[in-house]
Amino acid sequence: MAKKLMKGNEALGEAAVQAGCRYFFGYPITPQNEIPAYLARRLPEVGGVFLQAESEVAAINMVYGAAGAGARVLTSSSSPGISLKTEGISYIAGAQLPCVIVNIVRGGPGLGGIQPAQSDYFQATKGGGHGDYRLVVLAPSTVQELVDLTMEAFDIADAYRTPVMILGDGIIGQMMEPVEFNPPKGRDLPEKTWATTGAKGRKPNVVNSLHMAPEELEKHNLRLQAKYREIAEKETKCEMYQTEDAEIILVAYGTTARICKTVVQQLRKEGIKVGLIRPITLWPYPEKAFNEVIDTAKAFLTVEMSTGQMVEDVRLAVNGRKPVHFYGRTGGMIPTPQEIAEKVRELAGGVK
Known part of the structure; x- marks a missing residue:
């Protein structure tokens, strides 16, 4: 496949489409705005849905709904926007739903500035929201790697029923480099028998993160931790x-x-x-x-x-x-x- 010169944010959007993502919910914030701008045009071309939500809080809860129905879904934002999404991210992790979340990091704290930064590392890797949960966090260093890791992120999310974050910054989102779109190595992904696709010929599926009995919530947390240990064993990457x-x-x-x-x-x-x-x-x-x-x-x-x-x-x-x-x-x-x-x-x- 011939390489194409693309801006990082737009290349990420195309990689998501080619990975089978058909739903995007988000809200504008610099320096990631080219992602929703690109997908606003591109997703309808492949029968997908782009929706600019009324807020970051609304967007992440729309992601929860689409992921619960078994769809491949993406949201993107930058630092303050991710802060607003953290409650929903915790809910998604607790409900064991696969999705991909992009943070094109800007300076902070507070509104900060639109220049690139890496000061969201704690937020991404130490939870960010409430409870004992983890995100798989992928950190590309080139636009080509941004493409490759975005595609792989959807597979990782589906393989483990977990949210995956792409952690970039304003430079990698705005720079232009030649890229090609090659599907990741094949994984044997489990069928989404848990999805809320309509209870036709089967019992209803229930997706939530609420466990009222402390004994049940502890069991749930221990199951999550076992999954995170498996991810650490099989998915760790470095150069x-x-x-x-x-x-x-x-x-x-x-x-x-x-x-x-x-x-x-x-x-x-x-x-x-x-x-x-x-x-x-x-x-x-x-x-x-x-x-x-x-x-x-x-x-x-x-x-x-x-x-x-x-x-x-x-x-x-x-x-x-x-x-x-x-x-x-x-x-x-x-x-x-x-x-x-x-x-x-x-x-x-x-x-x-």
């Missing part, structure tokens, strides 16, 4: 970039990881042994990747467009075995290769 002999290991995801790759290439020419661990799944977090490099690594440097959020998971993965440092820019500011390289040089000088 190891020039880590075989690396003494300084950069850890970054999404757009920041692209910048860090440039730093690795630059500093390798200077004789500094630098590598990169790039988590692709932010949850489940690729903790085992750190075990592969812990013997040769002398220090880790986490780089984020935040004041420091993923660095906590890096510290947990390293577990005190080696020093973990942090460098970040926030509020929509983007760390430059020069800034990161200088920090690595400082660390390299200190660990010789």
Whole structure:
């Protein structure tokens, strides 16, 4: 298939359509507006439904309804909008419904600004809403990967009956790169016998997250946790970039990881042994990747467009075995290769 030059947000929309998504419910917010704008035109062409809801709260509850009927459904927003959706996301996770949620992150807190950020990491990976639940969180670093992971997200959601989040940022949503649309490797997806498709010839299906008896709610939560353990075992993804002999290991995801790759290439020419661990799944977090490099690594440097959020998971993965440092820019500011390289040089000088 020939490649096509597309903006990230629009490529995501097309990937969803080609993955079989036929319903979108959302509300406008920069910098993800090209997703609903694209799908407003595209979904009717394939017999789907685009609906701009009256609010983010309404949109996520419409997702609940469509997912409960067994449809492949998508919603997208940016940081403050995701905050409004969190109650509905918790309901969806509790009801074990598959759907895909996109967050093209902007600066915060509050209204913040429309520039790119990674300061929603805690919100995405630590629950965000109430209760003991998890989201599978996928973090693309290129527009092609955005396409591939969007398609895979729908399969993961259906395989485990769970909501999946695509966590991007304003850069990856707005940049243009050549992409091609290839279906993900086939999975044996279970039939949606639980869906509320009309009780014709069978007993009615009931979809809810309400368990009045504490014994029943505990059993439900334990079933969810068992599912999350299975997801962690089977779906964890990361990229190891020039880590075989690396003494300084950069850890970054999404757009920041692209910048860090440039730093690795630059500093390798200077004789500094630098590598990169790039988590692709932010949850489940690729903790085992750190075990592969812990013997040769002398220090880790986490780089984020935040004041420091993923660095906590890096510290947990390293577990005190080696020093973990942090460098970040926030509020929509983007760390430059020069800034990161200088920090690595400082660390390299200190660990010789």
